[in-house]
Amino acid sequence: MEFFGMPVQVLAGQIMLGLVNGCFYAVLSLGLAVIFGLLRIVNFAHGAFFMTGAFSAWMLLHFLGWGYWAALLAVPLVVGAVGGVFERSLLRRLYGLDPIYGLLLTFGLVLVLEGGFRVAFGTSGQAYPVPPLLQGVFNLGFMILPIYRAWVIVAALAACAFTWWLIERTSLGARLRAATEKPLLTQSFGVDVPRLLTFTYAGGIALAAFTGVLAAPILHVNSGMGSNLVIIVFAIVVIGGMGSIFGSIVTALGIGVIEGLTKVWYSEASTTVIFVVMALVLLFRPRGLFGKEGVV
Amino acid sequence: MTKPPRSAAARVTAPQGGMFFLGAVLRKNLFAVAALVLLVLLLAVPWVPQVVYPVFVMKLLCMALFACAYSLLLGFGGMMSFGHAAFFGSAAYITGLVTKYWGFPPEVGLLAGTLFAAGLGAVFGALAIHRQGIYLAMITLALAQMVYFIFLQLPFTGAEDGLQQIPRGTLFGFIDLRNDVAMYHLVLLLTLGGLWLIYRVVHSPFGHVVVAIREHEPRARSLGYPVERYKLMLFVISAALSGLAGSMKALVFQLAALSDVHWHLSGDVVLMALLGGMHTVFGPAVGAAVVVGLQYYLDAFGGWVTLITGLIFMVCVLSFRSGIAGAVLALRTRPGLTP
Structure with missing residues (x-):
């Protein structure tokens, strides 16, 4: 069976790969957007914490013998806590200054x-095994779907849904949204806004670390894995605008699929297509697809 | 922004006698004297290769021009680009392409690289200046990443190996640039020319309008200034001079490599501007000297360079935002006199 001159297996396989990447983009851009919304800080270190998450999983396995599931639970907590400490001790000093300084501080990080x-592990990638429970493939007839990739999509979307629920449907989320809109007024109602900021930053970082653990068996675990990703996520944030959670998730998944499809038809362009899309969006809709008017 | 009335002060103190006059001139023109001493030292460099390696100083000069050109946009124009390596690196590659594969002389190579960077700057600027602040930073970073991937794939760039063995050639048909002394003087001349141009831009009517736009964009707009055109113009000037620096670097090292277009370099140049003092015209050159020197001496330690660069970055952002030149200026200016 063929589709646009491509065997369906190839096409479906690339769409699947694109969706997996899109899921990574989605969780990362979600964390980035939530942090930006409340702290007014563009967290350049998001990719680095993603990388730290993947490395932590690898280190847990290597040095302590902790498996995948333990890592999936422990790593976000630990790395998130590290993020919280970073916010409380250093990032906090820059509130009220030009947001550029926040970007620069996190770039330094x-x-x-x-x-x-x-320095610790060199530049070559470390392999992380797929956990036994998720090894093997589903045969869907028209394509072969590795179980682990299906799990990544489910887990990432679940993380997005959980974040959405936390922000939109809980009282904690309501306070968070209130603090995003009017920090001073919220504080005067007795909400501990500074603590909320720390919590938000730690939560965003925990999401990034969680994604890192998810990505560890798919990507090579190495020190540069986060930065290339975070630049793509920046482009996605520009494309989608930081207006809505839903918008950034849809944009991320869409961009992932576009990237996958480009690999099928013109693989040389697969690394640049995202930035071309960004340039086009900037030309025709400078505030981003889901951006609100008036939001810079 | 107004210049101190140096000549007037000199005239007033002149009748009071020789030594005092000299002292007053020295005090008044400390920067001029320091610049003169620096120039003499720079001119002496190629004659004492056993003291300081001229190629290293050439790299320093290239990066100093790059940092000042970058800071023209960041510190002076208030626009933070995080993709300036794209201009530096693409100019290096184009210079290599034009001189090595097309066989043109070095002056054409330098010009082609600079013009290409200017064109790229126009494209980046046109896309990026619609958005402000951190968005501008993210957009330029993403566009620069695109340029990086393009150069990674183009056939003539040699991908991971870089574009090697770029010929230095003969300038204007009679100056052999394979001679380090000749190359050094060309780099020094072009760098000083570039820095002079930056100084002229800052102190021109155009520069004053740019300051007005930086300080209060809506007001500048309401006064009838075509804000976008001014911003774009500044972007292009900054990109072109960054390109000149990259082209020179390609000729000096006879190499254009992926590290010249990598976002690490974009980050490095931000650090140079920040460390040197981004609200001063030539402070970033000092920052460039420190960063390049650091990377030169720590080169053997691999990941440590990145780590230490990052630490300096964080310290600068947290507690040294005015930079070296800013701190020196603050020392020299008495509290009551600060503008």
Whole structure:
């Protein structure tokens, strides 16, 4: 069976790969958007914490013998806590200044983390095995679907849904949204906004670390894995606008699929297509697909 | 922004006698004297290769021009680009292409690289100046990443190996640039020319309008200034001078490599501007000297360079935002006199 001159297996396989990447983009851009919404900080270190998450899973396996599931639970907590400490001790000093300084501080953190892991483990990738429970494939008839990739999509979408529920449907989320709109007024109602900021940053980082653990068996675990990803996520944030959670998830998945399809038809362009899309969006809709008018 | 009335001060103190006059001139023109001393030292470099390696100083000069050109956009124009390596690196590649594969002389190579960077700057600027602040940073970073991938794949760039053995050639048909002394003087001349141009831009009517736009964009707009055109123009000037730096670097090292277009370099140049003092015209050159020197001496330690660069970055952002030149200026200016 063929479709646009391509065997359906190839096409479906690439769409699947694109969706998996799109899921990584989605969780990362979600965390980035939530942090930006409340802290007004563009967290350049998001990719570095993603990388830290993947490395932590690898280290847990290597040095302590902790398996995948333990890592999936423990790593987001630990790395999220590290993120919280970073916010409380350093990032906090920059509130009220030009947001550029937040970007620069987190960029410095990227270099520190990347350099640190490179000193410790070198530049070559470390392999992380797929957990036994998720090995093997589903045969869907028209394509072969590795179980692990299906799991990544489910887990990532679940993480997005959980975040959405937390922000839109809980009282904690209501406070968070209130603090995003009017921090001073929210504080005067007795909400501990500074603590909320720490919690938000730690939560966003935990999401990034969670994604890192999910990605560890698929991507090579190495010190540079986060930065390339975070630049793509920046482009996605520009394309989608930071207006809505739903918007950023849809944009991320869509971009993942476009990237996958480009690999089928014109693989040379698969690394650049995202940035071309970004340029087009900037030309025709500068505030982004889902961006609100008036939001810079 | 107004210049201190140096000549007037000199005239007033002149009748009071020789030594005092000299002292007053020295005090008044400390920067001019320092610049003169620096120039003499720079001119002496190629004659004492056993003291300081001229190629290293050439790299320093290229990066100093790059950092000042970058800071023209960041510190002076208030626009933070995070993709300036794209201009530096693409100019290096184009210079290599034009001189090595097309066989043109070096002056054409330098011009082609600079013009290409200017064109790229126009494209980046046109796309990016619609958005402000951190969005501008993210957009330029993403566009630069695209340029990186393009150069990774283009056939003439040699991908991971880089574009090697770029010929230095003969300038204007009679100056052999394979001679390090000749190359050094060309780099010094072009760097000083570039820095002079930046100084002229900052102190021109155009520069004053740019300051007005930076300080209060809606007001500048309401006064009738075509804000977008000014911003784009500044972007192009900054990109072109960054390109000139990249082209020179390609000729000096006879190499254009992926590290020249990589986002690490974009980050490095931000650090140079920040460390040197991004609200001063030539401070970033000092920052460039520190960063390049650091990377030169720590080169053997691999990941440590990145780690230490990151630490300096964080310290600068947290507690040293005015940079080296800013701190020196603050020392020299008495509290009551700060503008």
